[in-house]
Amino acid sequence: MLSLRDVSVSYDGAPALLDASLDLADGQVLAVLGPSGSGKSTLLRAIAGLEPSSGRMSWDGDDLAGVPTHKRGFALMFQDGQLFGHLTVARNVGYALRLRRTPDAAARVRELLALVGLEGYEDRLPATLSGGERQRVALARSLAVRPRLLLLDEPLSALDAGLRGRLATDLARILREAGTTALMVTHDHEEAFAVADRLAVMRDGRIVQQGGIGEVWQAPADAATALFLGYARVLDGEAAHTLLRAAGLPVGTDAVAVRRSALAVADAGPLAGTVSSARVTPGQIRLVVDVDGLGEVDAVARLDTHAAPGDEVVLGVDASRLAAIPAGH
Amino acid sequence: MRRALSLVGLAAVPLAVLGVFFVLPVSGMISEGFWTDGSFDPGAVLEVLARPRVHRVIWFTVWSACAGTAVSLLLGVPTAHLLHRRRFPGRRVLRALLVVPFVLPTVVVGVAFRELIGEAGPLGFLGLDGSAAAIVAGLAFFNVAVVIRAVGAAWESLDPRPAEAAAALGASPAYVFRTVTLPALRPAIVSAASVVFLFCATAFGVVLTLGGLRYSSVETEIYLLTTNLLDLQAAAALSIVQLLAITALLAITSRLRAVPDPTLARSTARPPRPSRGDWPGMVATGLVLLLVGLPIAALVVGSLQVDDGWSLANYRALDGTGSRQALLVPVTDALVTSLRTAVDATWMSLGLGVLVAVVVSRRSRSRAERRARGLLDGLFMLPLGVSAVTLGFGFLITLDRPPLDLRDSLLLVPIAQALVALPLVVRTLVPVLGGIDDRQRQAAASLGAGPLRVFATVDLPTMWKPLLAAAGFAFAVSLGEFGATSFLARDDHPTMPIVIFHLIGHPGAMNYGMALAASVVLAACTAVVMLVVERLRVPTVGAF
Numbered sequence: 001m002l003s004l005r006d007v008s009v010s011y012d013g014a015p016a017l018l019d020a021s022l023d024l025a026d027g028q029v030l031a032v033l034g035p036s037g038s039g040k041s042t043l044l045r046a047i048a049g050l051e052p053s054s055g056r057m058s059w060d061g062d063d064l065a066g067v068p069t070h071k072r073g074f075a076l077m078f079q080d081g082q083l084f085g086h087l088t089v090a091r092n093v094g095y096a097l098r099l100r101r102t103p104d105a106a107a108r109v110r111e112l113l114a115l116v117g118l119e120g121y122e123d124r125l126p127a128t129l130s131g132g133e134r135q136r137v138a139l140a141r142s143l144a145v146r147p148r149l150l151l152l153d154e155p156l157s158a159l160d161a162g163l164r165g166r167l168a169t170d171l172a173r174i175l176r177e178a179g180t181t182a183l184m185v186t187h188d189h190e191e192a193f194a195v196a197d198r199l200a201v202m203r204d205g206r207i208v209q210q211g212g213i214g215e216v217w218q219a220p221a222d223a224a225t226a227l228f229l230g231y232a233r234v235l236d237g238e239a240a241h242t243l244l245r246a247a248g249l250p251v252g253t254d255a256v257a258v259r260r261s262a263l264a265v266a267d268a269g270p271l272a273g274t275v276s277s278a279r280v281t282p283g284q285i286r287l288v289v290d291v292d293g294l295g296e297v298d299a300v301a302r303l304d305t306h307a308a309p310g311d312e313v314v315l316g317v318d319a320s321r322l323a324a325i326p327a328g329h
Numbered sequence: 330m331r332r333a334l335s336l337v338g339l340a341a342v343p344l345a346v347l348g349v350f351f352v353l354p355v356s357g358m359i360s361e362g363f364w365t366d367g368s369f370d371p372g373a374v375l376e377v378l379a380r381p382r383v384h385r386v387i388w389f390t391v392w393s394a395c396a397g398t399a400v401s402l403l404l405g406v407p408t409a410h411l412l413h414r415r416r417f418p419g420r421r422v423l424r425a426l427l428v429v430p431f432v433l434p435t436v437v438v439g440v441a442f443r444e445l446i447g448e449a450g451p452l453g454f455l456g457l458d459g460s461a462a463a464i465v466a467g468l469a470f471f472n473v474a475v476v477i478r479a480v481g482a483a484w485e486s487l488d489p490r491p492a493e494a495a496a497a498l499g500a501s502p503a504y505v506f507r508t509v510t511l512p513a514l515r516p517a518i519v520s521a522a523s524v525v526f527l528f529c530a531t532a533f534g535v536v537l538t539l540g541g542l543r544y545s546s547v548e549t550e551i552y553l554l555t556t557n558l559l560d561l562q563a564a565a566a567l568s569i570v571q572l573l574a575i576t577a578l579l580a581i582t583s584r585l586r587a588v589p590d591p592t593l594a595r596s597t598a599r600p601p602r603p604s605r606g607d608w609p610g611m612v613a614t615g616l617v618l619l620l621v622g623l624p625i626a627a628l629v630v631g632s633l634q635v636d637d638g639w640s641l642a643n644y645r646a647l648d649g650t651g652s653r654q655a656l657l658v659p660v661t662d663a664l665v666t667s668l669r670t671a672v673d674a675t676w677m678s679l680g681l682g683v684l685v686a687v688v689v690s691r692r693s694r695s696r697a698e699r700r701a702r703g704l705l706d707g708l709f710m711l712p713l714g715v716s717a718v719t720l721g722f723g724f725l726i727t728l729d730r731p732p733l734d735l736r737d738s739l740l741l742v743p744i745a746q747a748l749v750a751l752p753l754v755v756r757t758l759v760p761v762l763g764g765i766d767d768r769q770r771q772a773a774a775s776l777g778a779g780p781l782r783v784f785a786t787v788d789l790p791t792m793w794k795p796l797l798a799a800a801g802f803a804f805a806v807s808l809g810e811f812g813a814t815s816f817l818a819r820d821d822h823p824t825m826p827i828v829i830f831h832l833i834g835h836p837g838a839m840n841y842g843m844a845l846a847a848s849v850v851l852a853a854c855t856a857v858v859m860l861v862v863e864r865l866r867v868p869t870v871g872a873f
Contacts, residue, residue, distance in 0.1 A: 012696050050771055052694075069774040070783075076775035082768045086790045095786070096776040145777065 354723025362565025397468030405476025411610030434809030435534025682754030717812025
């Protein structure tokens with residue numbers, strides 16, 4: 001179990017990571033989500049032992065201070081794989097096995113390549129692989145010696161969108177099958193949801209919220225976190241009260257985060273307004289509607305509704321796509 | 330803390346070597362100027378600097394270096410274009426051949442030029458013997474290779490699309506060159522020019538052999554003052570002037586240094602064949618070939634002639650000591666000494682160079698660390714600019730008493746040569762190491778590889794070729810080194826350049842013929858080494 005208490009890192013006196021505390025139980029996958037510059041990569045590098053840090057970091061109670069990277073047993077996988085270009089796929093994957101003189105390394109390499117779906121790629125050189133294949137090889141290489149902890153630094157960001165989705169699903173399956181404890185850094189919330197079961201959100205060098213992925217998702221700690229998690233808007237004050245009442249929820253807070261699909265054009269509903277813009281996407285029409293008492297909000301309509309700017313529409317509210325934001329933020 | 334310790338640990342050996350064998354001798358030389366009979370006396374230095382002859386020497390050094398730089402640039406830039414941006418049969422051979430002059434022994438080149446433009450030479454009618462023009466031509470002979478190399482590498486990696494975009498907007502080729510290509514090349518040109526100026530201003534062998542009595546540069550003047558006139562104070566004063574000027578110049582150069590990233594994947598279009606518009610490049614290449622080829626041809630032809638007839642007698646005489654006991658040992662012995670010395674100098678400079686390159690190229694974590702690494706980088710570049718004569722003389726006056734009495738040590742010459750070659754080794758390796766993504770090392774470490782294993786996995790595979798190239802480069806430079814060696818070589822263990830210099834200083838047709846033959850042999854050795862290096866195709870060799 002990885003445990004961090006008040007870990008901080010600074011570059012030339014400028015803090016990049018401030019008082020990070022977290023626990024990661026064996027077998028769990030934690031996604032660290034944050035915009036670029038939020039300190040999430042610094043956190044990962046500090047755990048890998050690549051940045052000098054203050055505070056206490058331990059594994060199963062053993063202090064990690066002074067343990068160099070190569071003795072931590074934490075494998076690190078980079079955004080662009082960082083395969084060794086002069087070694088074949090098999091030798092890349094078997095690198096750590098050879099370091100430890102593991103017997104029967106060839107069989108283990110075959111097994112790993114099968115796990116990541118690259119059977120028969122043993123003798124290829126990294127330069128002949130596609131981006132997705134390279135990331136799979138990098139993953140196999142990291143998993144080869146069953147690391148205590150796998151650190152993934154934006155493992156899918158270098159890939160194009162379609163591939164990213166497929167590989168995220170694969171990554172989740174592979175991590176579960178291997179039973180790996182992993183910490184993944186990403187700026188893409190969908191990637192985080194596809195792969196992780198716990199989530200830590202970072203901003204300005206601090207962990208602002210952490211917990212089970214569903215908990216964080218349903219109860220973002222503040223407006224900025226909500227927006228980063230993919231909520232379309234945060235309404236506050238009277239608008240928030242109006243929306244909560246319309247959704248049939250208790251009016252307990254002054255701010256509410258709204259997903260785009262929380263409001264949908266319906267035949268009957270508690271809200272009404274005028275469409276101010278409409279954009280057709282493959283699955284639905286995305287609207288911006290000026291609702292009485294709420295102001296401008298996002299909404300969706302089915303493709304066959306033909307909502308157009310200037311139309312009067314009635315909106316239904318899906319309470320499960322709203323998140324009340326606790327007071328004090 | 331551990332980072333700082335490992336930085337210090339890695340840098341300790343090169344620093345100690347540089348301290349004992351560079352800083353100590355050079356500062357010993359300098360203090361010679363400021364202290365007379367044990368008392369501090371800076372007035373003497375000022376007095377030396379007021380001498381009219383010293384003014385003449387400094388003025389000649391500056392303008393001949395400027396002229397040498399200008400000629401090198403005028404010839405080198407168009408040639409670089411033809412050799413690096415146009416495709417024609419034999420261009421690779423041409424490129425390889427034009428790198429060789431840079432490492433040819435200076436004494437050899439001096440002899441070759443004299444053979445060409447001397448009174449009896451094929452171009453003797455021009456009356457250039459002993460003229461300043463001959464010296465400038467000699468300087469250009471060496472340094473045109475530096476310009477072609479540095480500017481050519483930059484030109485080759487230039488993205489052609491901005492120029493194509495300008496042309497598509499209606500710009501003529503000349504306008505495109507002036508507004509798009511030249512600004513993109515400016516860093517490379519300026520950087521090459523400053524390095525060439527540095528080399529020209531500290532040139533020793535060429536000026537000594539071609540300048541005769543009429544022309545003297547700061548470098549040769551230091552030599553004359555110490556060896557012939559024994560005016561150590563004046564020599565020290567000149568050394569100080571040179572050291573200051575060169576340190577300033579090096580500081581400027583390091584800011585301008587622009588070496589293309591050797592690991593960057595480049596997708597430049599296949600270069601076109603030369604067309605009529607490429608006449609400047611063709612003319613310049615032709616002139617460069619003449620400039621380089623004629624003296625060498627004259628040298629080879631001269632070495633094969635005895636009394637106006639063809640003969641190998643000059644070569645056969647190389648196992649002797651020349652007429653009228655010109656030498657203490659046969660030339661063949663000197664060749665063996667030269668090769669042995671070069672081997673020693675090579676492993677020394679390579680060992681130090683790798684350490685320095687590793688220290689300098691590692692990514693810094695803090696500003697202080699970055700500054701420390703930058704400072705080290707600059708420090709190890711100093712031997713590039715500090716006169717080899719100052720270094721050699723400094724060795725003599727500081728390493729002659731216990732605890733470091735090395736006067737009679739056979740290691741003295743290789744050590745001095747290793748220091749001269751060190752900056753070239755470092756400059757070849759640093760861009761290569763710096764081009765390695767640090768995350769490769771981190772990936773290896775996170776898989777359980779210790780520091781040495783990381784080096785073997787990540788650094789070594791990328792580095793072995795540049796390392797081999799640097800070794801060849803250091804070997805060639807050591808073979809031809811003359812400035813420091815002229816002070817340090819023992820009379821019974823001379824190297825080839827020393828023997829050649831002795832031979833041309835002694836009267837007698839036989840001695841002169843032997844000097845020519847010995848020059849051809851030495852030039853052939855360095856050329857072969859350099860051509861092998863060129864086969865390795867390491868882009869950073871000779872790029873400063």
